[in-house]
Amino acid sequence: MSRLVVVSNRIADPRKTAAGGLAVALGQALEASGGMWFGWSGRIVEDGTPGQGEVTQQQAGAVQLVTLDLSREDHDSYYLNYSSGVLWPVLHYRLDLADFDSGGIAGYRRVNQLFAQKLKALLRPDDIVWVHDYHLIPLAAELRAMGCEQRIGFFLHVPLPPPLILAALPEHDWLMRSLFAYDLVGFQSQADVTHFERYASDELQAQWVGQHGWRAFGKTLQVQAFPIGIDVDEFQALAEGKDARDMLTQLRSDYARRRLLVGVERMDYSKGLPQRLKAFRTLLQNYPENQGSATLIQIASPSRESVDAYAALRAELESLSGAINGEHGELDWMPLRYIHRNVARKRLPALYRAAAVALVTPLRDGMNLVAKEYVAAQDPDDPGVLVLSRFAGAAEQMKEALLVNPYDTARTAETIQRALQMPLAERQQRHQALLARLRAQDVHWWRERFLRALQATQETEKEP
Known part of the structure; x- marks a missing residue:
């Protein structure tokens, strides 16, 4: 050999x-x-x-x-x-x-x-x-x-x-x-x-x-x-660990009256983070039923912070986050939880499972494994919905996700609303097809x- x-x-x-x-x-x-x-x-x-x-x-x-x-x-x-x-x-x-x-x-x-x-x-x-x-x-x-x-x-x-x-x-x-x-x-x-x-x-x-x-x-x-x-079995095993189970319990308690959306990536200009936050703001403006209800948790892990383009991106995201919370927040509800630090991988399955919708909307990406991890982490009886950029490599395989053009803010917001309102039977059907392909074409x-x-x-x- x-x-x-x-x-x-x-x-x-x-x-x-x-x-x-x-x-x-x-x-x-x-x-x-x-x-x-x-x-x-x-x-x-x-x-x-x-x-x-x-x-x-x-x-x-x-x-x-x-x-x-x-x-x-x-x-x-x-x-x-x-x-x-x-x-x-x-x-x-x-x-x-x-x-x-x-x-x-x-x-x-x-x-x-x-x-x-x-x-x-x-x-x-x-x-x-x-x-x-x-x-x-x-x-x-x-x-x-x-x-x-x-x-x-x-x-x-x-x-x-x-x-x-x-x-x-x-x-x-x-x-x-x-x-x-x-x-x-x-x-x-x-x-x-x-x-x-x-x-x-x-x-x-x-x-x-x-x-x-x-x-x-x-x-x-x-x-x-x-x-x-991805290694589907390995990632699902993480979801059964103590850290993930404890975090899931905490999230469900803290956000019992909310519909969670999640985004997880490195701080990088390829990930479409400003466009995503603008689409979320448009969601709140165009679909007011989400006021007081929808909460986006956006993880943007530090990356290459000495590079000028990344520093400018961080400043833009912090400005957008403050503007969205200032425009739409209430005393008992902040629509956007923006977190600029790393989250331990063993806790990510809990965050994914607690979220009704995942926003994976890069402007350009080779593959994007967050999209696949989100699907693997879902409860098959009550799965969430993946909103995926057509410009991610994963879009070629994951046709059952809701594909979006992240440059089109209004249409992306419309698609997020569709994801939040998707009937259970359709969510189950899409998830089943996505998970079967993840298992057949794993790492x-x-x-x-x-x-x-x-x-x-x-x-x-x-x-x-």
């Missing part, structure tokens, strides 16, 4: 209960093969030399965890300036927020070369390498340049925009060409695959060779959609389907 090697910007110990569903899913495959997980340690060496870093190894059961320190210069250019300051906004269709003059691309290349150099020394000839996300797009090209011939796959967890948006990236052709060093590239949605295919055809003159294959630069690349799921299905496709790729032809 070939050893699985997972490479990502950050790693997690899959044995720890705080590890997310992705870490647990990858951990199972790593454990089975005695695999290795390689990534940045999270440590920044203030006086470190760019292009160098210390490697640390530790065992987590049968899994080898290998981490690499970064110098301050490497971290800031690779992670802050280019990955976060250029790639993240462009991949989420926000050219207006990309700092194209940051100069981070040199550091991005340098750190990918450093990852490749340190990883190469640890690889075995028959390893299968699975690289994750936008931080490490050129990693396979760097490994190939160093003579590595292992089978290498890549999965992009965020959206891939249309060719004209991608073309705004300086050196976009270099970045996208580097994907052809992989044997398999996976995206979250079929829309992302379509965008890649158009770019490959129009910008790289790649040739479609049937099924999922594209050929360019003397190499055939397989490209498919692999929509990521384990995603992992196994990707690895099977990677193992099935033909031996790659290397450029002369």
